[in-house]
Amino acid sequence: MKALIRKDLRLLAPYWWLILPGHVLFSANGVISPEFLFWIGVALAASFTVGLATIDWRFDADRFVAALPVDRVTQVRARYVGAISAGILGTVLYVIYGSLVVAVFPARLGWADGAGAWNSAEGIAVFFLVTAALILVLLPFLYWLGLVRGIWGFGFVALAAMAVTISLVSSGGGAPSRALVDALAALVDNQGAAVAWTSVLASLMVLTWLSARLSIAGFCRREL
Amino acid sequence: MDELLVVERIQKAWDVVALDDVSFRLPRGHIMGIAGPNGSGKTTLIRLILGHIRPDGGAIRVFGEDPGVCGRDIRSRIGFVLDRPISYEHLSVARLGRLVADFYSDWDESEFQRLLDEFELPRQRRASALSRGMRVKLGLALALAHNAELLVLDEPTTGLDPVFRRELLGRLSAIISGGRTSVLFSTQILTDLERVADFAVFLRNGRVFFSGPKDDLLDRWAIVRGGPELAAAAGADAVRGIRKSRMGFDVLFDDMDAARPYCDGSSVLERPTLDDVFLLLGSKESQ
Numbered sequence: 057m058k059a060l061i062r063k064d065l066r067l068l069a070p071y072w073w074l075i076l077p078g079h080v081l082f083s084a085n086g087v088i089s090p091e092f093l094f095w096i097g098v099a100l101a102a103s104f105t106v107g108l109a110t111i112d113w114r115f116d117a118d119r120f121v122a123a124l125p126v127d128r129v130t131q132v133r134a135r136y137v138g139a140i141s142a143g144i145l146g147t148v149l150y151v152i153y154g155s156l157v158v159a160v161f162p163a164r165l166g167w168a169d170g171a172g173a174w175n176s177a178e179g180i181a182v183f184f185l186v187t188a189a190l191i192l193v194l195l196p197f198l199y200w201l202g203l204v205r206g207i208w209g210f211g212f213v214a215l216a217a218m219a220v221t222i223s224l225v226s227s228g229g230g231a232p233s234r235a236l237v238d239a240l241a242a243l244v245d246n247q248g249a250a251v252a253w254t255s256v257l258a259s260l261m262v263l264t265w266l267s268a269r270l271s272i273a274g275f276c277r278r279e280l
Numbered sequence: 281m282d283e284l285l286v287v288e289r290i291q292k293a294w295d296v297v298a299l300d301d302v303s304f305r306l307p308r309g310h311i312m313g314i315a316g317p318n319g320s321g322k323t324t325l326i327r328l329i330l331g332h333i334r335p336d337g338g339a340i341r342v343f344g345e346d347p348g349v350c351g352r353d354i355r356s357r358i359g360f361v362l363d364r365p366i367s368y369e370h371l372s373v374a375r376l377g378r379l380v381a382d383f384y385s386d387w388d389e390s391e392f393q394r395l396l397d398e399f400e401l402p403r404q405r406r407a408s409a410l411s412r413g414m415r416v417k418l419g420l421a422l423a424l425a426h427n428a429e430l431l432v433l434d435e436p437t438t439g440l441d442p443v444f445r446r447e448l449l450g451r452l453s454a455i456i457s458g459g460r461t462s463v464l465f466s467t468q469i470l471t472d473l474e475r476v477a478d479f480a481v482f483l484r485n486g487r488v489f490f491s492g493p494k495d496d497l498l499d500r501w502a503i504v505r506g507g508p509e510l511a512a513a514a515g516a517d518a519v520r521g522i523r524k525s526r527m528g529f530d531v532l533f534d535d536m537d538a539a540r541p542y543c544d545g546s547s548v549l550e551r552p553t554l555d556d557v558f559l560l561l562g563s564k565e566s567q
Contacts, residue, residue: 059382066379067368117367123330124383125356279294279333 060126060134067111075104076149093154094183094233101146101187109139109195113203122280132199132272136264139191147184151175178240181256182233188260190214192267200274282308284343284430284462285329291337292328297321297486299328302338304481304491308429309459311452313473313494314466315558316483322466323363325483326434329464330360342430356384359423363434365415369408373401373418377425384426392425413444420451431455433465437472445469449476470554474498482558489561494554502539503556504531506547513542521560532560 082096112118121131154175193213198206224235244252285306292299299321306312314322327333328340331347331354340347342354368376373396381387396403399417407415416436423431431452437445452463453476467473473480473494480497482490490497501520504510507528514522514531518538522531532552533539543549552560 062382063379066371066375069375070370115368116364119327119332119362120364120367122332123355123358123360123362124380125352126383127352280327 057130057134057137060121060131061138063121064108064111064134064138067115068108076152091233093157094179097146097150097154097183098186098190101143101150101183102190104146105139105142105187105191106194108142109135109191110198110203113198119280128275129272132195132268132275135195136268136271139195140188140264143184143187143191146187147180150183151180176237176241178237178244182236182240185256185260186233186236188264192263196267196270196274199271199278202278283341284308285312285464286341287325287329287338288340289338290325290328290335290340292324292333292335294324294327294333297324299324299335299486302483302486302488304479304488306430306462306464306479308462309456310478311456311463311465311476312479312481313477314464314481314483315468315470315473315554316466317468319485320483321486322483323434324486326362326432326464326466329432330355330358356386356426357429359426359428359431361416361419361423361431361433361436363438365412365419365436366407366410370406372404372406373410374403376407376418377422380422381425387426389425391427392421395421395424412439413441416440416448420448424455429461431461431463431465433463435466435468437467437469445472446475452476470558474554480554482561490557497557498551498554500534500536501552501557502533502536503550503552503560504533504539504542504547505529505550506531506542506544510542510547516542521557523560530556530560532557 078100082100107114112121122128158175194206194210197209197213200206201209240252240256243255246252247255283305287302287304290299290302296319302321302325304312314325316322324333328335329342329347331351334348343357345354347354366376368379371379377389377392377396381389381392399414399421401410401414401418401421407418410418420433420436423433433452437448440448449472452465455461456463465472465477477494479492480490480494481488504513505525505527510529510531511522513519513529516533516538518533518535520532520534522529531539531542533542536549539549550556
């Protein structure tokens with residue numbers, strides 16, 4: 057697994073310099089509203105994470121990797137480790153450039169203080185969970201269907217999720233990111249921090265395990 | 281004889297190719313060439329050997345194991361150059377070496393560096409900036425630097441100029457000289473096979489129509505070229521193929537002695553080239 061992760065790092069090495077300035081540049085748009093900052097952040101983190109997760113397909117190297125001495129289960133596990141790590145990195149970058157935006161435009165990001173704030177534990181956790189959810193849904197599609205059909209399949213699911221979100225917003229449910237942060241903050245209030253965070257972490261681990269099992273089952277059946 | 285690769289009665293429907301009852305064996309320390317036109321099943325066969333796809337029927341044993349089950353261990357002993365010799369072409373030669381080295385516990389860095397020097401590969405140049413020949417060389421250096429016992433090459437000479445093809449084939453001969461390593465390569469160029477292969481496998485439409493030692497074929501087989509009277513030879517046991525020619529018929533025999541009686545003043549007996557065998561054997565006009 058180490059070799060696979062190092063491979064991805066080596067493949068990304070020529071592009072590392074793009075990541076931070078790219079994030080800062082795009083996140084400047086976040087000054088429009090905290091919601092905008094959140095969703096631009098998710099889009100950036102997701103594109104980084106998806107870019108990493110699909111790197112072998114995009115280089116048309118899946119058969120090359122399959123010819124190396126590494127089994128398919130390890131390949132999938134390494135992909136999840138890499139993608140979740142990328143999600144964590146995306147979240148860290150979100151906090152960094154969010155702080156930069158606040159520093160430059162202190163009046164624009166008054167997205168509450170305390171528990172519901174964009175940079176509260178709940179705000180950051182929701183950001184990471186949304187990014188992780190994208191990857192946990194995407195990877196099984198890729199491993200079952202390959203890059204092109206997998207992206208299409210994921211696209212349909214994403215469109216359906218967007219449609220639901222839009223209908224919730226239009227029916228007065230409020231901005232989705234804010235609603236998620238508020239829900240998590242309410243959970244922490246009601247259940248206590250230990251129970252709430254343990255539940256969130258356990259749910260994430262179970263979902264990751266299920267998604268990985270699904271991906272492994274798909275990839276082990278696939279012929280390259 | 282120690283057989284590194286055994287392919288037994290393989291069947292596989294894949295893409296537009298359907299391999300049907302394909303069998304052959306590759307002993308240690310030898311070179312085997314798989315020849316066939318586009319779509320004959322060469323790449324499908326290589327994918328099966330590397331464990332990328334699974335056979336519908338039959339069995340493959342590499343180092344005595346099933347590549348579908350023990351793929352990781354098997355592939356650690358295989359060096360490969362795929363039809364697209366280099367992936368990740370945005371990386372430099374040196375970076376690609378480091379990337380691949382991580383996967384092999386017995387990677388020999390000094391051997392890799394020696395091969396780069398021998399092949400005159402510039403370490404800092406991106407793979408995308410290398411010519412097709414240089415990419416094949418790089419693929420070969422990556423495949424050879426971990427002491428592979430079996431080298432699998434998918435059409436390595438396609439698109440190469442004759443000088444480099446000859447150099448590459450010479451290199452393959454050198455690889456097996458120690459008696460430890462075997463080479464399996466696919467090609468559409470029969471002269472490549474004639475030049476270096478110990479064993480030949482001819483594929484057409486997914487079926488093997490010849491498999492065996494190349495020298496047996498070239499030494500023992502014969503072709504008789506003559507007039508229309510040669511049509512009478514068609515029923516002979518030793519006849520493996522017959523084709524109309526401008527003079528009359530070309531008849532392929534798998535036994536030189538059996539061919540001699542058909543050779544009179546109006547016909548000539550020749551040793552066949554692999555081109556002759558490939559064209560005559562299993563062709564539509566063959567018996």
